[in-house]
Amino acid sequence: MELEGHVGQTSIPRTTPEGAGAPGREFSVVRTLRRRINALRARYEALLAEVKELRRLVRTYEIDPLTKVYTRQAGMRHIGRIVEQAREEGNDVTIVFLDCDGLKRVNDTMKHSAGDRYLRTVGKLLRGFLTSKAAIVRWGGDEFVCAVPNADTENVGWRLRSMQRELARRGKKQPYGVSFGLAALNPDEKISKAIDRADGHMYEQKVEHHSGALSI
Numbered sequence: 001m002e003l004e005g006h007v008g009q010t011s012i013p014r015t016t017p018e019g020a021g022a023p024g025r026e027f028s029v030v031r032t033l034r035r036r037i038n039a040l041r042a043r044y045e046a047l048l049a050e051v052k053e054l055r056r057l058v059r060t061y062e063i064d065p066l067t068k069v070y071t072r073q074a075g076m077r078h079i080g081r082i083v084e085q086a087r088e089e090g091n092d093v094t095i096v097f098l099d100c101d102g103l104k105r106v107n108d109t110m111k112h113s114a115g116d117r118y119l120r121t122v123g124k125l126l127r128g129f130l131t132s133k134a135a136i137v138r139w140g141g142d143e144f145v146c147a148v149p150n151a152d153t154e155n156v157g158w159r160l161r162s163m164q165r166e167l168a169r170r171g172k173k174q175p176y177g178v179s180f181g182l183a184a185l186n187p188d189e190k191i192s193k194a195i196d197r198a199d200g201h202m203y204e205q206k207v208e209h210h211s212g213a214l215s216i
Helices: 002-007 022-062 072-089 103-129 153-170 191-209
Strands: 093-100 135-138 143-149 178-184
Touching (some): 072 135, 072 143, 093 103, 093 153, 093 191, 103 153, 143 191, 153 178
Antiparallel strands (some): 093 143, 093 178, 135 143
């Protein structure tokens, strides 16, 4: 009975509800996560900037800044890939060797800025008249080499004769013109050999016609 008298007066200890104090810990965790997210975002942005710069450097190395076509070394790698794929699929590849006629004369009589404009025009027209899959390479000062997949010499010759006409139309004080030679890449033939053959055809036609490798 005594015990019953004390029941109402007994103090019941207060227990901390489960999770009490969690809001403070949650805030700390969230703040830490946000710091990590911000750090990762900064790192990500830095990596993006680095990738962008590396791509710019690669492009500078691979693309001739004046004509906007492949540099010689990068272009040969690209031609190699085109030839490999064409041979696997049994398709034609036509090699072009093209020379800008009278570039030295243009440089001597109209300054080098006119010569640069001449080369830019040739590069732009090659990109426009050949197929989008063609590899167009600035081979030397006034020379270009191209590899055109899935196209025979007749088709490529027609395209380049059309380009010759357009180039002549664009010439003003000094006529623009190009000479070109073509070579169908033979099975198992080295690319360098096909380029030499196209170069030989270009030279023969230049001597014969004194202007375009093929008459317009």
